[in-house]
Amino acid sequence: MSIDLDKPRYDQSTYMGRAIHFLQLTNPMNALASDKELDEAKRVVTEFRKTRRMPPGYDEEKLWKTKYLYDSAFHPDTGEKMLLIGRMASQAPMNTIITGGMITFYKTTAATVFWQWVNQTFNAVVNYTNRSGDTPMSSSQLFASYCAACGGALGTALYLNSKVKKMKNPMYARFVPFAAVCGANFINIPMMRSSEILNGTPVFTADGQRVGESKTAAMRGISLVCISRVIMALPGMTLTPLITAYATRRGLFCHYPMAVIPFQLFLVGLCVTFATPLCCAIFPQRAAIDVESLEPELKVNMF
Template sequence: MAESAACPAFQLGRPRYDQSSFLGRLRHFIDIIDPSTLFVSEKGLKECIKLLDDYKDGKLPPGVSDLQLWEAQKIKQAIIHPDTGEKIFMPFRMSGYVPFGTPIWLNQSHNACVNYANRNATKPTPTSKFLQGYVGAVTSAVSIAVGLNVLIQKANKLSPATRMIIQRFVPFPAVACANICNVGLMRHNELSEGIDVLDNNGNVVGSSKTAAKHAIMETAFTRVVLPMPIFVLPPIIMSYLERLRFLQSNRRLLLPIHSVVCLVTFGLSLPVAISLFPQMSQIEVSRLEPEIAMATDCKVVTYNKGL
């Protein structure tokens, strides 16, 4: 009885938590980014997929609980791309975003690969366009970050105190702009090709460039929100920790502790940021291309925003 109260009845292909609320999306994405899914073996993944297929075909073995089915679906959603049905390379899954994206020298390259791997993939992307997007994304991101810092350092007319204050705030707009460019360039193919939109029955009713624009804008906004806590919380936390007598007498521990605080903050901010919008977003047909409005009687259609 306690399990049924805590665990709703399983519904294949439906989220376990209510996606119309921020809290429901947060709980859903905490599942999706669970680092333990990085260590699921090929055998374990196949067992999860078979369990879900058995449920779909009405051949579920006796004794399988709703909780086991939800866990199997969680693992599949964390590893398999919803559009292509193919495995996402482990470092580029959303569950690998924090552990593989933390090293600063890998950050923007890793961001580019994550943005590509978790895009809307209803239309194929040629390798040449991927490479163009990757080079453009990483180059623009690094150029923005370095350029803003150089600009501040060369601002000789500013007093040292003013320059120092500005330098403390420069990293956030630099990272935010870099992340926007990264998302836009890695997913620019969606803008030219459009993405599939689905009716209430999950049938494709057309390909929309307008929906693609909304998908990319929503994803880019999450990448702006993502670094906010990372620039705010660690300095506040460290200001308290540095007062501890233990750390005052062991200054060499400050750097590793600061790294751990940043890592934990990064891990907490990721599900919050990507929970701002549901992955399967909706848009009114009246806002889309005329040919889509003519192809369906639905007032609202659904599309995969990507992550």
């Protein structure tokens, strides 16, 4: 049997291959799977890895579907079943609710504080759930990152809200939540991965030989993660306010003002369902780096 479940099914050297991979991994339907279904998926994947024999009633397509279900719920390092809201499959439904709340209830200070706090609390849960098994985050590191992200998001949002109130165009106020999320990402992600910044991230040769840890590679990788997170939030938090403002000017919500809430939730849900996997696929999970940009001690080990 030529199927290798230890590697992604699709070519990760191409954007299309990575996009299809993440579309299946972040499929919101995976979040609806019962514990019984998840345990069965784990049993099938574990048994196939040991025996290399196709389970009864399975073909290649069903086996890969089961593998993606397994990957969506179990931690890749520890093998433990992850918290439901922290799984990648829960990103779209959870971010739909949270993003919808941030861009709908942005006019009062209380609403701004509440929704930014909810967003950063959810991010902390996701980061904790998907923590590395090799270099797990300490409770103090997680708490410090959470506090810094909350402070950054709230500080940015409240400061910008005070500024946009003086502007004639009310449209600017609709983009404050996006600016706050961007600011929080550039605080939260480096803090959550501070051990990599201080100690470096593993670097390998083309044939898979580990040559050491590089701080340069860590900084580059973390920068790419920050960028992808911002791009991920961009469609739902910018297109939705623009479309909603246009629909409001056209009188779409004159008779039913509360209809703006499900309208925005639908737009946000549509955006995040596709933006999450498509933005995860922008950069390869394992990126190449020029040897000349590495630390001197690593250059020696590369040859």
